[in-house]
Amino acid sequence: MRWERPALAAVLLVATVLYAWGLDRAAIHPYYSAAIRSMATSWRAFFFGGLDPSGSITLDKLPGAFWPEAATVWLFGPHTWAAALPQVVEGVLTVWLLHRIVREWAGPFAALIAALTLTFTPVTVVLNRATIPDTALTLLLVAAAGALQKAVRTERLLPLITCGVWVGLAFQTKMLQAWLVLPVFAVVYQVAAPGTPLKRVLRLLLGGTTALVVSCAWVLLAWMTPAADRPYVDGTSNNNPFSQVFGYNGMSRFSDDPTAFGAVAGTSASRTDGNTGWGMLINHTIGPQVAWFLPLAVLAAVLGLVWRAREPRTDLLRAGFLLWGGWLAVHAMVFSTSNGNHPYYTAVIAPALAALTGGGLALFRSEYEAGTRRRVALPSAIVLTVAWALVLDWPTLFVSWLLVLAVPLAVGGALGLWICGPRASHLLLQGSLAAGIVATLLVPLGWAASSLDPLYAGASTSPTAGPVGKVYHKALHDRSALRQVGLDQPSDRDTALLDYLVSHRHGEKYLLATQAAYPAERLLRADSQPTLVMGGFTGKTPFPTSQQLGDLVTTHQLRYVLLTPRRPATPATTWVKSHCTRIRSRAYGWRTRGSFALYDCAGKH
Structure with missing residues (x-):
């Protein structure tokens, strides 16, 4: 069709x-962007996901x-733009890839609607200008869905192997979340692919x-590397x-045991934001x-499966509704039962909603x-x-x-469709x-476009579109709450502290060394220097x-x-307080100490 490519x-x-x-x-995310700058300056930090250039400790995520x-x-x-650029590319590629997949499944009209729906989903717009793993996760899982669809359609083995590769690469971006699609993929292939059951x-x-x-692959390589030759995990x-x-x-x-499988105690509460239960998505x-x-996606999935129930087992249209409907259902169930x-976690279901x-x-x-x-x-x-749009917008009447x-x-x-009927002009x-x-x-689209204004873009650590979230309500009274972090953009306080440390090194x-990642992030974004991050992220x-x-x-x-008192005390921080000398903040150019205290350990061991 002539309109397809221009559209x-x-x-x-x-x-x-x-x-x-x-x-x-x-x-950009303050924690992840600090690591990104460090990873750009050191092969050790790059491969292992080191938070600082020396690679003393990793990120709390896989580095992919x-x-x-x-x-x-x-x-x-x-x-800043260089750190965020891949997110933009990944977001646009996801729209293009979804269009291609849906076109092969349901035709050019469906593909255009799916591409528009995904493009205008507010959470994808705010997320694709951040430095958060979910954008890459979504792209790779959509690629996996496309490979599975090809495997079902052609009965060839290579697309199925390719699907496994894409899922594995998605695992490198967000770990176990990438595996949520595997049960759905398995059911779709077993139900709809040609060939004998065996x-x-x-x-x-x-x-x-x-x-x-x-x-x-990465986990095994890191596990087999001697601890002395890699960062602490x-x-x-x-x-x-x-x-x-x-x-x-x-x-x-998902459990009440915060130390499951060797995890650090207390981390489950530090990373989450509420938003759970069966009403979470709405x-x-x-x-x-x-x-x-x-509602439209659920209606489409149900009617698509019911209306095509009598078609042959290998019916591709029904298989598509099973694939995307299963994707949506599994993620909704997992999100609803997590702690x-x-x-922005929900960005991964946007392609399923758009395809349906x-x-x-x-x-x-x-x-x-x-007729x-x-x-x-x-x-x-x-x-x-x-x-439904009226229902969602009603609490704020934002648009x-x-x-x-x-x-x-x-x-x-x-009314035009109801009254005229299919035989009308x-x-x-x-x-x-x-x-x-x-x-x-x-x-x-109104909610999505609003996020171009920082007031309606949420926090850099948790992007949200529109007049929701803590950052928005704080900014109504204090616009300084909208201050964004950036690479190579130190504040006067950061510059003064870095100058003091460099001149006395x-x-x-x-x-x-810093107590947790919180004090280190701003310094690592400003100037990528070897920093011992004690205690990691939490x-x-x-x-x-x-x-x-x-x-x-x-x-x-x-x-x-x-x-900093904003992070828990540890044996290491107790040792510092008892063996090192606290420096007056005016010595390194700070008029007020704020929530940080600098200690000099020279000659105190």
Whole structure:
């Protein structure tokens, strides 16, 4: 069709503008961006995900999602836009890839609707200007879904192996979350792929083995590397990468035991933001981020499976509804039963919602044109979606002026479809359908576009679109709450402290040690210097021990330590307070001490 390529090009252009707008002021994550700059300056830090250039301790995540960001910072320099650029590319690629996958499944009309829906999902817009792993996770899982779809369609083995590779690479970005799609993929392949049951099972085992091997490749390499030759693995009490993956970032999110599989105690509460339970996807915070097409997607999945129930086992259209409906259902169940979720976690379900929206409207359109009793589904779906938009926007009435446009368009489009019938003029039908589709997209587009204003973009640690979240409410009274972090943009206080430390450094390996990552982040973003991050992200990781810290001071590898009462005390911080001298803040150019205290350990061991 002639309109296809120009339409796709227009959607990709809009996605690029939305995701890249104000990239030089992107809300990069303070913790991850500090590691990104460090990884760009050291191969050891790059491979192992070291938080500082010396690679003394890792991130509390696997490093895969940050390799592209570190590469662009290495290539273009320590700029905020360079750190965020890969997120934009990954976001646009996801839109393009979803369009391609849905086109092969349900046709060009469905593909265009899916691409538009994904592009305008608010949580994807705010997330694609951040430095958070979920963007890469989503891209790789969509690629895996495309490979699975090809394997089901062609009966070839290579696409199934490719699917396993994509899932394994997704594991490198967000660990166990990447495996949530595997049960769905297995069911879809076993139910819909050609071949005998035994052949399908054997191929599934081969694809699953591929996913397992690729998933665990980095973890195995890190585990086999002697502890003295790699950073300490953050989030663990035993310096074991398997504990980080399956304990700290795994079981601790679903159990009452915060030390599961060697995880550091207390970490489960430090990383979560509430947002759990069966109403999580439609609450006043998460609902406007991702759920605009949730009723339509559920309706499409149910009707798609029911209406195609009598088709042959290998029916590809039904398989698609099973794939995307299963993706949505599994993630919704896991999020609802975890011990808390940041709103941006839900970005991974946006492709499923978009695919079901596109595929559902295409199915409803074909039934409408066939003139059967099922034709009522198309206008009903439009009205349902706009009515749901009113429900989601009602608590804030944030874009109520768009509802003034959306409601008449939806009513007019639906009435046109109901009254005219499939035998009406082509121009009238197309106009009614276009009006209805525009009506469904208007309100989520308003929320998505609002995030181009920092006031409506949420926190850099937890991006959210619109007038929700703690940062938004704080900014209403104090605009300084919107201050964003950036690479190579130190404050006057940071500059003064760095100048003092550099001028008083006499060959020590580390510029300083800090109590947890919180005090180190800002300094590492400003100037990537070897920094001993005691306690890791939460401050509770048992590294270094007080003995190790004392040895570093004794051997003149460390002199200064920066402590903060905002992180828990440890044996190492207790040792500092009893063996080192506290420096007056005016000595390093601070008029007030704030929440930090600098100690000099020279001559005190």
